[in-house]
Amino acid sequence: MGEALVLLGAVGTLALCAAVFDAVLAVPGGGAGEPLRRVARLLLQQRRRTRLADTLLVRTGVCGLLAVAVLAGAVLPLGERPVAEMAVGVVWFNAMEVGAWGALWLVGWGVNSVYPLVGGYRFVAQGLAYELPHMFALITVALGAGSLRFADVVAAQRGLWFAVWMPVAFAVYLVSAVAMAFWGPMDGPVSDDICGGVPAELSGPDRLVFQAGRYALLVVVAAAAVPLFLGGGAGPLLPPWLWTALKTVAVLALLVWSGRVLPTVRMDLFTRLSWLVLIPATLLQLLVVSVVVL
Amino acid sequence: MEPWAAVLGLLGVLALGVLAVHALSRLLAPGPVLTVGPFLSGAPPREHALSRFHVRWYTVSLLFLAFDMEMVFMYPWALVVSEVGVGAVVEMFAFLGLLMTGVAYAWRQGALRWA
Amino acid sequence: MGLSGWLAGFAAACPRPMVVTAPHGTRSRLLVEAELSRRGWRHAHAPSGTGLLVVCGTPADALSRAVEMVWTTVPAPGELVRLRGDAPPERVAAALDEAVVRLARPRSPGTDTGERTDVPMADRGPDRDGLTLDRLRVPLGPVLPDWPAGLVVETVLQGDVIQRARVEVAGGLGGERFWDAPWLAALEGREVTRGEAARRLAASHLDSLGRLLAVAGWPGASARARRLRDRLLWERQDQWVRRDFPGFARAVRRSRTLKWVLRDLPAARDPAPGGLVRRVGTWLDRTGLALRDLDDGRPLDDDEGPRGPVGGEPSRGLLAVLPELVTGADLAAARLVVAGLDPDLDQLRGARDG
Numbered sequence: 200m201g202e203a204l205v206l207l208g209a210v211g212t213l214a215l216c217a218a219v220f221d222a223v224l225a226v227p228g229g230g231a232g233e234p235l236r237r238v239a240r241l242l243l244q245q246r247r248r249t250r251l252a253d254t255l256l257v258r259t260g261v262c263g264l265l266a267v268a269v270l271a272g273a274v275l276p277l278g279e280r281p282v283a284e285m286a287v288g289v290v291w292f293n294a295m296e297v298g299a300w301g302a303l304w305l306v307g308w309g310v311n312s313v314y315p316l317v318g319g320y321r322f323v324a325q326g327l328a329y330e331l332p333h334m335f336a337l338i339t340v341a342l343g344a345g346s347l348r349f350a351d352v353v354a355a356q357r358g359l360w361f362a363v364w365m366p367v368a369f370a371v372y373l374v375s376a377v378a379m380a381f382w383g384p385m386d387g388p389v390s391d392d393i394c395g396g397v398p399a400e401l402s403g404p405d406r407l408v409f410q411a412g413r414y415a416l417l418v419v420v421a422a423a424a425v426p427l428f429l430g431g432g433a434g435p436l437l438p439p440w441l442w443t444a445l446k447t448v449a450v451l452a453l454l455v456w457s458g459r460v461l462p463t464v465r466m467d468l469f470t471r472l473s474w475l476v477l478i479p480a481t482l483l484q485l486l487v488v489s490v491v492v493l
Numbered sequence: 494m495e496p497w498a499a500v501l502g503l504l505g506v507l508a509l510g511v512l513a514v515h516a517l518s519r520l521l522a523p524g525p526v527l528t529v530g531p532f533l534s535g536a537p538p539r540e541h542a543l544s545r546f547h548v549r550w551y552t553v554s555l556l557f558l559a560f561d562m563e564m565v566f567m568y569p570w571a572l573v574v575s576e577v578g579v580g581a582v583v584e585m586f587a588f589l590g591l592l593m594t595g596v597a598y599a600w601r602q603g604a605l606r607w608a
Numbered sequence: 609m610g611l612s613g614w615l616a617g618f619a620a621a622c623p624r625p626m627v628v629t630a631p632h633g634t635r636s637r638l639l640v641e642a643e644l645s646r647r648g649w650r651h652a653h654a655p656s657g658t659g660l661l662v663v664c665g666t667p668a669d670a671l672s673r674a675v676e677m678v679w680t681t682v683p684a685p686g687e688l689v690r691l692r693g694d695a696p697p698e699r700v701a702a703a704l705d706e707a708v709v710r711l712a713r714p715r716s717p718g719t720d721t722g723e724r725t726d727v728p729m730a731d732r733g734p735d736r737d738g739l740t741l742d743r744l745r746v747p748l749g750p751v752l753p754d755w756p757a758g759l760v761v762e763t764v765l766q767g768d769v770i771q772r773a774r775v776e777v778a779g780g781l782g783g784e785r786f787w788d789a790p791w792l793a794a795l796e797g798r799e800v801t802r803g804e805a806a807r808r809l810a811a812s813h814l815d816s817l818g819r820l821l822a823v824a825g826w827p828g829a830s831a832r833a834r835r836l837r838d839r840l841l842w843e844r845q846d847q848w849v850r851r852d853f854p855g856f857a858r859a860v861r862r863s864r865t866l867k868w869v870l871r872d873l874p875a876a877r878d879p880a881p882g883g884l885v886r887r888v889g890t891w892l893d894r895t896g897l898a899l900r901d902l903d904d905g906r907p908l909d910d911d912e913g914p915r916g917p918v919g920g921e922p923s924r925g926l927l928a929v930l931p932e933l934v935t936g937a938d939l940a941a942a943r944l945v946v947a948g949l950d951p952d953l954d955q956l957r958g959a960r961d962g
Binding site: 458 | 612615618619621622623624648650652653654656657659681683684746752753754765767821822823824825826827828829831863865866868869871938939940941943944
């Protein structure tokens with residue numbers, strides 16, 4: 200139980216850090232207090248529901264987003280050991296984060312409003328584009344390590360980080376991580392041009408839990424890059440948990456920053472990029488790695 | 494701890510957290526639940542938003558399914574490549590090559606362009 | 609109520625305002641946006657997420673009804689702030705301060721809103737490929753963030769593709785044409801310097817750029833354009849603007865992602881090469897040129913406003929081509945196309961309501 204609480208505490212803290220960093224980027228010289236004020240505002244906000252909304256579906260989606268994010272994080276080593284040690288950890292991670300598709304679509308469909316509906320379908324289209332490059336990147340890592348267990352993946356990078364000798368897989372992973380957390384240039388499902396998209400009709404506790412889920416997902420996909428590509432907790436002097444934390448913060452900061460410095464990529468453009476560039480590139484990377492491990 | 498116990502524990506703590514948020518909101522937020530129409534730039538809705546959404550990228554989803562089946566086999570494949578050797582790599586990439594031919598065909602047919 | 613009182617005060621300092629502008633309310637919108645950015649308040653994009661609905665200018669009937677409708681869907685605690693089109697900066701700041709004070713005070717909320725009439729399920733209609741599909745009637749505007757004041761595009765959607773579009777106007781009271789004012793004044797024979805006109809022109813293009821970049825989902829660049837606009841228009845920090853603008857223009861021009869996102873989107877009826885990408889370049893070019901003339905003291909003697917000859921109501925032409933340009937586009941593309949046209953409905957005389 201102790202590890203579970205550590206995981207939740209770490210995800211919560213990093214999620215708040217990400218929100219604060221984003222607020223500071225949005226309002227230079229101020230704004231650091233905004234996320235906490237926002238939490239207070241949502242707790243005080245009158246609960247609200249759209250007419251003939253399917254509340255059960257909406258709540259399932261809102262809570263589901265947070266749940267899949269945390270469950271995906273359960274297999275990530277916090278320093279040395281994860282909360283749930285699994286021989287197929289990489290597959291588990293993959294299976295959990297795909298749950299975000301369902302969560303977003305349920306919210307978008309359930310509230311009976313056109314902008315969330317459009318946002319929900321945008322995320323499904325985005326999923327069809329990012330998921331395959333994402334899985335190829337994960338499989339490349341598994342191939343390099345010869346294992347689907349996160350601890351073995353970390354151990355396999357003792358000599359050289361996978362980020363160094365699988366740069367294409369690493370880059371594609373980062374793109375797909377942003378897409379999965381519908382963040383930054385891939386925030387079409389929740390973008391301003393459709394009035395906030397999926398969560399556009401949520402208020403009060405529902406909006407709070409949804410936002411928490413979104414930040415948790417961003418934190419978890421950033422944290423997964425550390426054992427997958429950046430050598431996990433390995434590093435000189437400092438203990439593994441601290442190295443894991445430092446590397447996670449670095450990846451997280453990069454992802455948050457990318458959201459402010461790049462325009463939102465339209466879904467049809469990303470689909471073409473994904474199928475015509477990202478997938479072939481990851482396949483070539485996979486070929487190179489499989490020749491190396493032979 | 495067993496993985497399933499850890500996962501259940503996580504879910505339990507999460508559920509408590511979400512319930513706590515809702516309880517706090519009930520305590521702090523004013524009044525009854527506000528029931529409103531959807532946001533439509535200030536106009537009343539003329540029909541329910543729930544509808545059979547025109548999914549213009551349905552061909553992409555078919556393409557995706559073909560690959561997704563393939564991916565399920567790739568996880569176990571990744572574990573045995575070094576044991577099985579060259580044969581595993583040749584067979585897998587021959588199959589992937591066939592799939593990519595399909596992608597190229599779909600692309601030429603305009604399946605990746607819908608706007 | 610100690611805790612909730614303290615929380616209310618804590619939360620009230622970041623109310624996430626949502627700004628609605630009526631035609632002829634441009635001046636107060638600009639003052640509000642400048643004041644919000646000074647306070648570091650980020651905007652809300654839908655009523656559910658806002659605690660403060662700010663109405664700039666005086667809406668006529670249709671827009672007034674739309675604002676009322678939106679206001680009833682804002683959950684408590686929320687405040688409605690109305691600012692006349694000619695509200696001075698002190699009034700804007702004071703109105704926002706008062707709203708914060710009221711927000712920090714718990715009050716009893718509303719319960720149910722709007723008419724309760726049942727609406728039918730979506731009807732079907734033919735799409736462009738001859739399929740029969742569900743369609744939704746969705747108006748874009750008038751209450752829509754980063755959208756031209758008073759514009760209503762009545763659309764028929766299938767999925768998120770616009771099958772049909774019709775333009776209507778939700779007017780406002782008053783007659784000020786903020787962006788055209790220097791040229792109109794000069795035409796009336798009043799003394800206006802070229803420098804003043806150049807300042808207005810540059811600010812207008814920066815405003816358009818800020819909106820297009822916001823719709824394109826590039827918040828960093830959008831905020832920078834608006835900061836330049838505010839410093840130029842209200843704070844008159846010309847040196848700062850001249851120093852910062854080239855870097856901004858370079859960043860926007862060089863952004864390959866922006867070019868990619870705007871590619872193939874039209875900026876006019878004739879699909880001129882470049883489309884929206886070229887429109888962005890033109891705005892940047894003209895802003896850069898205007899920034900050189902800020903100190904030009906010679907009298908203004910032309911009528912070329914930011915959107916063309918101020919006598920000719922150029923925005924009427926923009927509205928005429930709009931339906932054609934957005935038909936067949938998805939919502940993402942359509943929003944970009946409208947932001948690229950950026951019609952100024954203050955120019956429409958006698959079009960108080962549609």
